[in-house]
Structure formats: structure tokens, C-alpha cells
Amino acid sequence: MPPSISLLYDRIRVEEKELINAAQKRGVDFKAVDAKELHLTITDPGKDRELFGEVALERCVSHFRGLHITAILENMGICVINSHKVASICGNKLLCSMSLAKAGIPTPKTIVAFTKEEAMTAVEEIGYPAVIKPVFGSWGRLIAPLKDRETTQAILEDREEMGNPLYQIYYIQEMVKRPPRDIRTVVVGDLIAASIFRYSAPDDWRTNIARGGHAESFPVSGELREMILKAAEVVGGGVLGVDAMETENGFVIHEVNSTVEFKGAMSASEVDIPGKIIEYALGLAKR
Amino acid sequence: MKFKCPECDGDIETKEVIEGEIISCGDCGAELEVAKNNKGEFVLKTAESEGEDWGE
DSSP: OOOEEEEEESSBOHHHHHHHHHHHHTTOEEEEEEGGGOOOOTTOTTTTGGGSOSEEEEOOSBHHHHHHHHHHHHHTTOEEESOHHHHHHHTOHHHHHHHHHHTTOOOOOEEEESSHHHHHHHHHHHOSSEEEEOSSOOTTTTOEEEOSHHHHHHHHHHHHHOSSGGGGSEEEEEOOOOOSEEEEEEEETTEEEEEEEEEOOTTOSOOOGGGTOEEEEOOOOHHHHHHHHHHHHHTTOSEEEEEEEEETTEEEEEEEESSOOOHHHHHHHOOOHHHHHHHHHHHHHHO | OEEEOTTTOOEEEOSSOOTTBEEEOTTTOOEEEEEEOTTSOEEEEEOOOOOTTBOO
């Protein structure tokens, strides 16, 4: 029996389309499962098990949907890429920064506070300009530069009014002086699949491809390469997007993403990233 | 393939589609998801809109 792989999705982006193609090309026993059409009996984990094969690629665009499905699938004994532990850490900027710092990986200075008053103290301690980020979320959503006391006050007041209590976990980070680009590396298992420079769009300071940034191939080597592989390892490993920045004092790693979007990296590097991910999943299935 | 937009009833023509794919209506701009009905035919339904936890 060939190993069976499933792909959990809630939206088919370029990445999911390419993963489906890569699996079909290899003749893998493969099934794409729409997470929006699932209901799973968590008190009887054997019931829905055969739907998902031996290895599941969790690719939901909704982080919390994917995270909770991962917990259920792992409880059924299915190997999920990425694991619940990895998705929990990478889905929360606070947990991710702590993991990086604890492992001695250079990462931007970050202070967390739980009221707007203490957040203001944290900003003044870090110094202007600083950055405020929600602990969850992607694509640069609600990430704001804090340039002076007045704008900081306004932004903190806005956050206080937001309904979701996670917005009141004030994650304040130093604004790293960097060129208008960062480095996105796609790590698959213990190997680097591809790495690129991501340049911010002309009308934005954030480098997210989702914000209109563009990509250029940049093969990483030496110390940076080691840092990236270590960052992937300390969050628990798997298929990951590790983001680094160039500073005056060397490289820093600011983020590791668990449901990595690799459209930009794939076209700029011309590496068959989806093929590598499917091969990695097949390797885990054979264990 | 030919569809009707579930939002504005406009005509939508596409190349081959796969289930789960997102297309947008040329008339009203709505984001639509390709789904299958119980007869196994492709249909379009209104796609989910961006959530606070969307992304990587």
C-alpha cells in the first residue's frame, strides 16, 4: 500500500494548488479535505480517522481553525505537518520570540505588557521608533510603527477598544534599522528549500508579499544559514517560513511561520518547493 | 466553464477549476469559492471573507 497523505484546506491558494499538483505528479494516494465541511467527533477519535491518511498537511488560512484541527488529528494518531506544538508557537509572536531568545538566536528586543499604561512604559523603554504587533495574525495586519508619544497613545487607545482580548496583549518591539527588505527562507525538515529577499511595496514599509512586496532570489549561506536552521529546530521543526533581517550588527530572526506561503519564494528561486514538501511528507509516512 | 454569480447573477466564464479555488466575479467583484453540489457538479458560493487570524 502506498502511503496516504491528506491536505487540509479552507481556501485553495497558489500554494495548495501546487501541493495538489506535486502529489498527483508523484502518484501519491492523496486527498484534499475542505476543513469548512468537517465535523469531527472528538470523543471517538477512531471514527473519522481514515479520512486523513497517515500524514496530514495542515494548510488552513485560518490559524485557529488549523490549530484546532491539528489537535484533533494528532489525537487520532495522525502525523500532522506541522505539529500542534509548532503551530501553537509559530501562531503566537510572543511564544515564538521567547523560543528564539531562549535558544540564543539574535532577535529584536521585545517587551510585552498587559495594559495600555504599561505598554506606554514599555515603548519608552525601547525608545522611538518602535513597533506594536498583535500576538496573532499575519500579513502585517495591524502592525503599526510607533514614532512618537502622541501616535503611540492613539494606537494604544485604539487597541484597548478592540473586542478581541488578544489585542490587549501589547507586544512591543524595537524597530530594527534595515534595508527595505527582509529574508524569507522556506525550511523543509532539516534542509533549506529556498530563500529570497522580500522587498516592501513602494507605498508600504512592511515586506509581506501579501502587502504587495516583491521577491528576489537570495541563497543564504554561512552564519545566517545556521541561524535559520536553528530557528526552525527550536520551534519544533517541520515545514516553516523563517524570516530574518539585516541590521548594522548582523542578522536577526524575527519570526517563524507555520503555514508558510511560498508563492514568492517559488517563483523567485525556481525551486520546486511543493515537490520538496510532498517528498518530506512521504518520508514521514514511511517511518 | 460557465457559471452564474450568486451575488449579482452576472455571467462568469472560467478555465478548468478545482474545488476550493477562489475566483472573482468580473461584474460585481465578489470573491467566490468553487464547490461541488450533491450531484458532483461545480457550483460557486460566496467565499469566506478575511478573518483576523488569516495568514501564515
